[in-house]
Amino acid sequence: MMSSPRNLEYEQLWLNAHTDTRAAVYTFSSCITLADLNADGDFKLVVADLGTGSTNVKLKVYKGTSLHSETALLDVPTGVTSFYMDLNEPRMPAIAVASGSNIYIYKNMRPYFKFSLPSMDINPLEKDLWMQVRDEQIEHGVFIELLNNLRAEIGFSQMSTQSQHLLTLDSSNTSSFVQQNCKFPVKRQTVVTCMTTLKKALAEETAVSCLVVGTESSEILVLDPEAFTILEKIKLSDEDSTTLAVPAVLSACGLHAVEFRIVAACRDGSLRLARRGWTETKTLVQLPAQPVAMTISPDNASITIALMNQTLQCYSKKGKLQWMINLPAAACALCPVPLPHQSATLVAVSLNGGLLQLYNGRQLVDVIKAPQSVSGLVFGRFGQEENALIMFTVDGSLLVKILKRTAHFNLNGGGNTASVAPGAAQQIKLQIPKKTRLFLDQTMRERDNCVMMHRTFQRDLFQLRVDVARACVKALQSCNNPVSLEGAEPLKLSAQVLGLGPLFKMVISLQNISASSMIQGLGILFHFDDKMYSMDKPFINVPLLVPGLEYPFETMIRNISELALSDQVRVLVVKDGQSQPVLAAIINMPVCDLLGMV
């Protein structure tokens, strides 16, 4: 898309600070955060590594370019974020790791608190059943049958975790599972799908923030940072709605105590907004495709969102589409790049294939090439450096780029991309094939002799038509066609000659193509030059032919000529007591292999 010299110019804005191709970190943008963990002004990179996707899950801390510490995690992390939870000095941020139904809070990289999502309502009948099985009032078999009935009624996803697990087990393991679990109260817990933070009362960088959590049960919870009580509980879907709007990406801006906006891009393709005091969200817009990543501008609360249909779209805070651009490849991740010195906030979009594009509004201002698709990226303060871009690729490499202090993005050059296009179009030449001298000569010849040419052509055309018609009539008269439709014997003949010679095998197949009548009393006769060929069975008796079936007849034919010549063999299908053949075919025999004759 862009010419190569332009790319070089782009690259010069960034310094390659660090590349670690063997970091082997499997992560997403939501699981990366930059934090001043020790309150010493040296920002660390905290990243949750999903490991294999289920095991070897770790929380890693990078100090500068080296791995500082590693903490094992119990479950696959959904999101990692750093936030200030109190006003204590020194100002040390806490790390929140959401995984499964829990949020683990780390302070000074030590486990500090675990918050579990509240249990959800359980169907009273289901609760009763578990009570009964605990008190051994009903048998296991009956219990499971009743649970299955309940499942059909309320749906699998509405059941408690225990019941769900029980119903997916083999029948041999159920009784032990019931015994283990029946002693404990049935629980139905949802899981965290995404997490973000929201400043509580002050907008400063180190001010106390609340955690904002989106759950699988399509709710948004705002948590108090100190007491971990639920400050707000906002429902994403209406009570009577039949689809669940599960949040896929969350973004928040504003202050919890004053006014805030939380925007959720949901899996059903809706973009929903929640504000202070609302218990339900409002649908801003129905997106045309699944959301991939989103950011909300702190200045005017406009929403920039990358979608699955290879577009980047921007919506106003009221949900009006401001602009959209097509991306050259599918988007993987997105992060805001605030540039205070240019008073602008760019958006970095990572694309499938390794391209990273930076947009100021709808205008492309920079392109960075990574060796692989960037799976997670974050921009911010890292170490002592103000403007660092941290990228984790899909194959696990870690790349750190630093924005040069002198770097200045050309933010006003948007007009020229549009004006270049028509200018370039003027220089485009139509690819019209050139005509040769010969073509022109022929044109001249036709111009001079067009009457004669036309007449010759018409005469030859008629001649051709006459010849074709004659040949057709002749073939019909001599029955020299492989399909006979006339008379009482509708037959189809096909012949095959196998072998290299001098001995060939000839396979004649006959098919009765009539609808229902049988054909009998036929024979196959071969007519050939006896100086050239000799044949095992020059006459084959054909049995009764049943309609539809194909009957193969084989015979061997030997080339006995001294010379390496080939000849024609005529196949005639004859009927008893009839002088004219039913049908006939001419087989051009192949030239036989000379070596075989010696």
Add this chain to the structure above:
Amino acid sequence: MDSARTEYSNGIPARSVPKSRQDSTKAPELQAVEGRNWLLHRHYSRKEFGICKILVQEELERTRGKHEYANYIQGLILRHEGKIQESLECFQICHSLNQRNVDNIKQVARSLFLLGLHNVALEAYLEAQQVSKTPDWDIFHNLGECWLRLGEHGKAKEALRQAVQLGRHERSYIALANMYKMEGEMQAAIDIYKAAVELFFLRASPDSAQLATSLGLLYLQEGKYQHALEKLGGALARDPQCAQALLAAGAMMQNHSDYDVALSKYKIAAQSWPESPALWNNVGMCFYGKKKFVASLSCLKRAHYLSPLDWDILFNLGLVHMATQQYASAFHFLSAAINLKPAHAGTFLLLAITLRHLEDPDNATEAFKQASFLAPLDVSVPLNFAVFLESQGDLEGASLQLVRFQDLAQVTPQISSELLQTSSQLSKSLNSRLLSDTSSKASATGTDANDKSHIEVEAQVRVRNHPIDSSPESEPRNNLADDEV
């Protein structure tokens, strides 16, 4: 990596069971079934289908196929890969797992629709409509599409109208407008497009240029050239590369004999649409207009190569060959055009003139007769016929045709001055020849006039026929169908 995963996915997470055995007072930690839905969604939305499929497989093994969302994602991926039947099965499992989710029913219906089972899909959408408590534009839109394909236009229109009211979605507008177009209600279609363009154009939504172009083409069909040009210009301002709008605008310029401007439009369009027969046909006719016959032939032959059964192109090829006096070639192209479209008088007229030059008066007469039979009100046919008959010496026949021409000329509103001039010349020479049959001088001047008149009359035929407005329209329709899948 894979082996590590399978070790995990044998039923319950491995660590929870031993824990509960060691300490029976503590409840076993059971992982929620939906625990990794977010991960599935993230990989799916990033189009990382390979890893997504592995994860889906793990989840399905863990829950023995009872994982609703994993089945759902699998269905979506399979559909993306074109395995519609298999995707249908996945969505049916989803539906059996959770019958209250409208999305599942909608996806089942969508797969059925893509399989061409519109009847069954319709039933599924109706079911979805019942289950869904709030009206959903998507369901209405798809109901409309189903009914359209089942031939129930009235119901389809009703459903699409509701979809438009509910969702204000471009797709519904386009479908509804197409529906009206199909039924020949051009004004209604124009109104729909107008509303859509007003809604979407300022928002710079993805298909706004497309919408404006469609509206422009409709105006063009209706003959409202000023409106059409306005809309096409708007579309080009939004998307200067929009080939469809470029082609239509170029054709309009070409109609006004502004060949250089038209060519500059076609040049840009050719970049994105190099294989459009209509485009190359129009380029060829531009060159013809500029009297560059060799270039014209090259372009037309390319158009003919791209679309061999398009009679417009064959007609134009015949015309250009006539202009270069290659009558033998012209005859072939014209007869091919007639084979494809036997009811077009202009082709017969050109064929007749060609045959005259090929010195085949019998067939030429037949062709003239056929042309005047097909277009009894066309003024150019009797005039050409008269000229031909006069050159054959059939003076009475010629004057008969000339009278026909004069009768028609009186009722035809805008008649070209060239035709009138030719006719007056012809009548003059006819009169003189009728008076003095033996005068060889008079007949010589007569043929002179005839030769001139032929070229002029042919030129008049050309202007009426060359730009193909129908082809640029029919092609975008195909594009839309592709997008939908």
